[in-house]
Amino acid sequence: MQWLAALLVGVLFGAGLLLAGMTNPAKVINFLDITGAWDPSLVFVMGGGATVAAAAFWRAKGLSRPLLADVFALPTRKQIDLPLLLGSALFGIGWGLGGYCPGPALAGLVLGRSETLLFVVAMLGGMALHRLQSGRSKTGPKL
Amino acid sequence: MTEFTPYSALGGGLLIGLSAALLWLFNGRIAGISGIVGGLFQPGDRPWRWAFIAGLPLGAWLMLQAWPTGSQITVEAGPVQLIVAGLLVGYGSRLGSGCTSGHGVCGLGRFSLRSLVATITFLTTGMVSVFLLRHLGG
Numbered sequence: 001m002q003w004l005a006a007l008l009v010g011v012l013f014g015a016g017l018l019l020a021g022m023t024n025p026a027k028v029i030n031f032l033d034i035t036g037a038w039d040p041s042l043v044f045v046m047g048g049g050a051t052v053a054a055a056a057f058w059r060a061k062g063l064s065r066p067l068l069a070d071v072f073a074l075p076t077r078k079q080i081d082l083p084l085l086l087g088s089a090l091f092g093i094g095w096g097l098g099g100y101c102p103g104p105a106l107a108g109l110v111l112g113r114s115e116t117l118l119f120v121v122a123m124l125g126g127m128a129l130h131r132l133q134s135g136r137s138k139t140g141p142k143l
Numbered sequence: 144m145t146e147f148t149p150y151s152a153l154g155g156g157l158l159i160g161l162s163a164a165l166l167w168l169f170n171g172r173i174a175g176i177s178g179i180v181g182g183l184f185q186p187g188d189r190p191w192r193w194a195f196i197a198g199l200p201l202g203a204w205l206m207l208q209a210w211p212t213g214s215q216i217t218v219e220a221g222p223v224q225l226i227v228a229g230l231l232v233g234y235g236s237r238l239g240s241g242c243t244s245g246h247g248v249c250g251l252g253r254f255s256l257r258s259l260v261a262t263i264t265f266l267t268t269g270m271v272s273v274f275l276l277r278h279l280g281g
Contacts, residue, residue, distance in 0.1 A: 003193075021155065045159065089239075099228075101244075106199045131237070
């Protein structure tokens with residue numbers, strides 16, 4: 001049942017991304033272009049999304065477990081560390097360069113543009129690179 | 144130029160938030176796309192990840208039937224720039240444990256300090272990279 005719930009919420013997520021305009025890289029880049037043709041639309045996307053999510057997180061505090069799973073898989077890390085800062089910084093640079101972040105790129109594949117596919121393949125490559133690197137550091141000497 | 148579209152942006156944001164809310168209440172999972180994609184090829188809880196990711200283009204397609212305007216997109220970056228962008232987005236989001244959805248929507252929604260710092264960081268470097276590209280040559 002978990003996979004069916006995930007499919008349905010994935011559909012909602014993808015529909016939201018398209019309606020929000022996130023699948024259009026020019027709109028994302030114009031949002032980031034605060035000294036130029038600034039398009040503040042994405043403030044509404046993030047604000048609306050975070051507000052609804054906040055209501056759910058607040059509501060879930062009264063539940064002992066999710067409806068279809070055994071536990072709430074809450075991120076445990078609390079520290080502001082170098083990987084968080086460096087990773088987010090690199091992610092932002094790539095976001096500005098292409099106008100794509102992971103969700104909109106995957107949802108936007110349906111628009112049938114080769115540029116989107118090229119970005120997605122490179123993105124998966126970047127993720128694989130990180131996986132290779134972190135796998136190696138686990139087996140290698142601890143610095 | 145893209146038009147300022149507060150209503151469709153808010154509508155889309157609410158759908159995204161609703162999706163994140165339901166994934167948390169039903170499956171107890173954070174709707175962070177980079178995290179979900181990162182686990183696609185790892186042993187363990189794969190089926191829900193594939194189902195969620197398959198839902199993304201399916202949902203976009205459904206919305207397109209109701210709102211055909213969504214098909215009009217502009218990709219300014221050339222192939223090399225897109226490849227570099229993809230590598231940075233993929234590598235950076237995994238290293239930083241999240242992207243716009245995991246940190247920006249879910250993380251801010253649960254008042255996580257790590258996510259607030261991550262969101263401010265990627266918004267800043269995103270703005271700087273667009274500034275350099277658009278206003279200082281590039």
